[in-house]
Amino acid sequence: MARGWVTTVDHKRLGLLYVASGIAFLLIGGIEAAVMRWQLSFAQSDAVSPETFNRLFTMHGTTMVFLVGMPILTGFANYLVPLMIGARDMAFPRLNAFGFWVFLFGGVLLYFSFLGGDGLYGAGTAPDVGWFAYAPLTGKAFSRGHSTDYWVLGILVSGFGTLTTAGNLVATILAMRCPGMSLAKMPLFVWLMLIVSCMILVVVPPLTAAQAMLLLDRYLGAHFFDVGHGGSVVLWQHLFWFFGHPEVYILMLPGFAYASEIIPVFSRKVIFGYPAMVGATVAIGLVSLGVWAHHMFAVGLSQLQNVFFAGSTMAIAVPTGIKIFNWLGTIWGGRLQMRTPMLFCIGFLFQFLVAGLTGVMLAAASFDWQLTDSYFVVAHFHYVLVGSLLFTIFGAIYYWFPKVTGRMLSERLGRWQFWLLVLGFNLTFGAMHVSGLLGMPRRIYTYGADRGWETWNQISSVGVIFQVAAVVIFVWNVVRSLRRGEVAGDDPWNAWTLEWSTSSPPPPYNFERLPTVRSRRPLWDLKHPEDPDWRFE
Ligand code: HEM
Ligand SMILES: [Cu+2]
Numbered sequence: 001m002a003r004g005w006v007t008t009v010d011h012k013r014l015g016l017l018y019v020a021s022g023i024a025f026l027l028i029g030g031i032e033a034a035v036m037r038w039q040l041s042f043a044q045s046d047a048v049s050p051e052t053f054n055r056l057f058t059m060h061g062t063t064m065v066f067l068v069g070m071p072i073l074t075g076f077a078n079y080l081v082p083l084m085i086g087a088r089d090m091a092f093p094r095l096n097a098f099g100f101w102v103f104l105f106g107g108v109l110l111y112f113s114f115l116g117g118d119g120l121y122g123a124g125t126a127p128d129v130g131w132f133a134y135a136p137l138t139g140k141a142f143s144r145g146h147s148t149d150y151w152v153l154g155i156l157v158s159g160f161g162t163l164t165t166a167g168n169l170v171a172t173i174l175a176m177r178c179p180g181m182s183l184a185k186m187p188l189f190v191w192l193m194l195i196v197s198c199m200i201l202v203v204v205p206p207l208t209a210a211q212a213m214l215l216l217d218r219y220l221g222a223h224f225f226d227v228g229h230g231g232s233v234v235l236w237q238h239l240f241w242f243f244g245h246p247e248v249y250i251l252m253l254p255g256f257a258y259a260s261e262i263i264p265v266f267s268r269k270v271i272f273g274y275p276a277m278v279g280a281t282v283a284i285g286l287v288s289l290g291v292w293a294h295h296m297f298a299v300g301l302s303q304l305q306n307v308f309f310a311g312s313t314m315a316i317a318v319p320t321g322i323k324i325f326n327w328l329g330t331i332w333g334g335r336l337q338m339r340t341p342m343l344f345c346i347g348f349l350f351q352f353l354v355a356g357l358t359g360v361m362l363a364a365a366s367f368d369w370q371l372t373d374s375y376f377v378v379a380h381f382h383y384v385l386v387g388s389l390l391f392t393i394f395g396a397i398y399y400w401f402p403k404v405t406g407r408m409l410s411e412r413l414g415r416w417q418f419w420l421l422v423l424g425f426n427l428t429f430g431a432m433h434v435s436g437l438l439g440m441p442r443r444i445y446t447y448g449a450d451r452g453w454e455t456w457n458q459i460s461s462v463g464v465i466f467q468v469a470a471v472v473i474f475v476w477n478v479v480r481s482l483r484r485g486e487v488a489g490d491d492p493w494n495a496w497t498l499e500w501s502t503s504s505p506p507p508p509y510n511f512e513r514l515p516t517v518r519s520r521r522p523l524w525d526l527k528h529p530e531d532p533d534w535r536f537e
Contacts, residue, residue, distance in 0.1 A: 106158025
């Protein structure tokens with residue numbers, strides 16, 4: 001039984017292994033966040049030492065981005081893309097398995113840092129340089145032990161797995177579609193996974209190259225980032241953020257994909273503006289490669305450079321706005337069914353709007369000069385990564401859980417989870433905007449009682465309690481539903497993409513006979529051959 005999961009090359013099983021690993025790392029990253037929030041709840045607190053706090057935010061940020069966001073998007077893509085395009089598996093099943101185990105090995109290696117090494121300050125040698133590991137902090141002069149090496153090797157190795165799977169997805173989507181499924185008939189989910197995979201293939205190698213340069217600096221006497229010998233610390237920032245900013249879209253676009261599949265089904269309408277949605281995604285993919293230095297407005301780039309990157313960053317709001325407009329256009333006039341997947345998408349729409357607006361504010365270099373490295377920025381990216389991404393991930397789990405397991409998750413528990421998460425999330429990160437505007441810098445392990453930040457930090461920490469309760473209800477809902485959830489049947493939501501044409505769970509070979517597709521709603525065509533021109537139910 002267990003052996004089957006270790007040796008599997010089946011895309012569905014590998015998809016589930018990715019998602020399960022991502023959720024396990026989410027719980028670990030969540031515990032790290034809760035400990036930080038406990039430390040920051042009171043002024044002058046010494047619940048944890050400054051060194052440990054540095055390791056906590058470094059591991060939290062690194063885990064959430066590389067070991068939560070990445071595997072969960074890869075897992076959903078792995079499970080759903082072959083089913084949605086009418087294929088039996090990915091183009092390269094063995095490479096797919098290789099990709100997963102290499103990814104997991106990288107993640108475990110990163111966490112081995114807590115146990116290994118020189119143990120200078122209690123928490124082993126977990127990395128303490130922040131998730132973007134700026135030079136010269138990462139040089140041997142300031143990072144003597146192996147903590148930074150674990151950060152470099154853990155991400156480099158897991159990144160290799162991510163790269164192979166991205167290549168596999170591109171090959172699968174371009175070469176494995178069933179008869180009749182032209183690019184213009186692909187589900188939006190598949191389009192977004194194609195663009196995300198292309199972005200991964202473009203931006204992960206520069207990060208890998210920068211990490212190799214850092215190892216050469218640390219062990220073979222190179223000077224890439226060593227200003228004393230003609231190197232440049234700003235070079236690291238350019239290389240890291242050339243990866244880092246597209247990375248946040250690599251994380252967020254799958255969330256857009258989940259919403260673009262869920263919102264139409266629960267509005268009983270087709271998506272508004274399919275071509276514009278595809279176009280906007282391509283635009284986001286391209287423009288996001290040209291905004292990276294908005295993370296470096298305070299580094300001392302030239303006026304012209306700052307103006308260019310401020311402009312390009314504001315420009316990305318246009319295609320993103322088109323997407324929000326099209327989701328609202330889909331909901332407008334629809335017969336809404338407020339089931340849990342839809343609730344999470346509605347929550348996403350509101351919180352993503354807040355994230356987008358503060359993003360546009362921070363794109364103005366002069367405004368960013370006041371707030372860069374403050375809790376206003378921490379609030380902004382958590383409205384993206386938690387308020388938007390995590391909400392769409394929960395929506396996606398509630399939507400596709402019946403297909404994967406054959407059982408429904410409890411709607412009642414789902415609603416409790418949703419409303420507790422909305423309350424907790426907005427308390428935690430809403431209050432952080434104020435702490436930031438009041439001047440609280442990020443990455444400080446404590447602060448003076450005279451700063452006026454304590455109340456806002458306590459509101460943030462109380463919010464975490466509600467978030468923890470929501471996650472506990474989620475875990476209980478999954479465990480309970482796996483055993484005695486309502487039987488789902490093949491197509492519980494009356495949807496129209498091909499994964500719902502298979503049994504729940506799908507058979508190992510996916511399709512007895514490969515389907516033939518003649519529209520963007522292949523399952524609807526099968527269910528309603530008499531009504532080829534269906535638009536509204
Ligand atoms: C769910 C509850 C969460 C809470 C309470 C939380 C809390 C925090 C806190 C307190 C910090 C440290 C801020 C500082 O000292 O600078 C932080 C940093 C960060 N968080 Fe979260 N976080 C949560 C979820 C997430 C998620 C889901 C993601 C990404 C998917 C994420 C990504 C990050 C990143 C990238 C950093 C920056 C780390 C650094 O400065 O190196 N967080 N978070
Ligand atoms: Cu950015």
